Amino acid sequence: MLVLQDVHIGYENEAIARCVGHIAFAKAKFIAIIGANGTGKSTLLRCMASGEHLLKGSVSLNGKAIAQIPLENLSKDIAILTTDRAISKSITVMQLLEISRAPYTNFLGRLTAEDELVIHTVVADFELKDLQYRQLSTLSDGQLQRALIARALVQQTDYILMDEPTNHLDIHHKAELLIKLKNHCKVHGKTILFSTHEIAMATSLADQVLYFNEEYIRFKSAEEFKKKNILQQLFPSPFLSWNDGQYTLKDSNL
Numbered sequence: 001m002l003v004l005q006d007v008h009i010g011y012e013n014e015a016i017a018r019c020v021g022h023i024a025f026a027k028a029k030f031i032a033i034i035g036a037n038g039t040g041k042s043t044l045l046r047c048m049a050s051g052e053h054l055l056k057g058s059v060s061l062n063g064k065a066i067a068q069i070p071l072e073n074l075s076k077d078i079a080i081l082t083t084d085r086a087i088s089k090s091i092t093v094m095q096l097l098e099i100s101r102a103p104y105t106n107f108l109g110r111l112t113a114e115d116e117l118v119i120h121t122v123v124a125d126f127e128l129k130d131l132q133y134r135q136l137s138t139l140s141d142g143q144l145q146r147a148l149i150a151r152a153l154v155q156q157t158d159y160i161l162m163d164e165p166t167n168h169l170d171i172h173h174k175a176e177l178l179i180k181l182k183n184h185c186k187v188h189g190k191t192i193l194f195s196t197h198e199i200a201m202a203t204s205l206a207d208q209v210l211y212f213n214e215e216y217i218r219f220k221s222a223e224e225f226k227k228k229n230i231l232q233q234l235f236p237s238p239f240l241s242w243n244d245g246q247y248t249l250k251d252s253n254l
């Protein structure tokens with residue numbers, strides 16, 4: 001189980017957000033991370049993936065501090081999709097996915113039948129067949145995003161952390177992606193924690209919500225989160241009113 005315990009995250013000893021007590025992420029859950037710009041969502045995801053930016057408290061996996069787990073073991077437990085796209089674009093989608101099986105292949109990087117099956121299942125599930133032999137440099141922003149998401153999934157980790165996975169996707173692909181990711185959690189027993197500004201879609205699909213409120217990181221079931229209308233507290237705005245995870249625009253400001 002991945003657990004945050006009295007975590008303070010931040011930079012140069014200055015905390016930007018903290019949690020009180022412990023927050024445990026169970027298996028097979030689809031968990032949205034919600035908060036206003038600059039509240040610490042990306043920082044927390046990086047902290048959960050490596051222990052980076054942890055000022056106090058602990059992030060542990062099955063009782064062991066993340067920072068003490070050797071990288072080659074950790075990469076079989078936790079995968080991360082960041083918003084950083086600084087990767088070599090001269091490889092194909094298939095090569096990207098093959099490299100991402102590195103935690104399981106031998107030092108020659110030779111793929112087994114199982115590695116190939118995992119890759120082909122993700123390619124089929126995430127409709128990458130037509131793109132699999134394209135160079136990353138030739139993909140649109142949205143197509144590249146789908147390839148990077150597939151890269152995180154072929155790592156077959158129990159926990160998959162995704163920083164704004166719906167970035168660059170059109171509305172159809174955003175909905176399709178979130179539904180498929182939720183399905184991936186259910187079918188394969190994985191837990192995905194994803195940050196997003198696609199609040200309506202996220203709160204209607206997520207099982208649980210981790211949210212940032214006035215420098216505190218809190219955790220609730222999606223049902224309770226919506227029932228308590230917490231979005232109104234997170235995004236107080238003269239332009240919006242919130243109800244049951246959905247907003248309406250207040251056009252009286254026009």
Ligand SMILES: Nc1ncnc2c1ncn2[C@@H]1O[C@H](COP(=O)(O)OP(=O)(O)OP(=O)(O)O)[C@@H](O)[C@H]1O
Nearest residue numbers: 011012016035036037038039040041042043044195
């Ligand atoms: N390398 C850094 N050094 C110092 N401060 C940083 C650094 N990276 C981010 N920050 C600050 O930490 C805070 C949290 O940033 P973070 O990127 O985690 O927010 P976020 O919730 O993901 O925001 P957004 O929704 O805008 O993507 C911000 O105030 C940001 O300016």
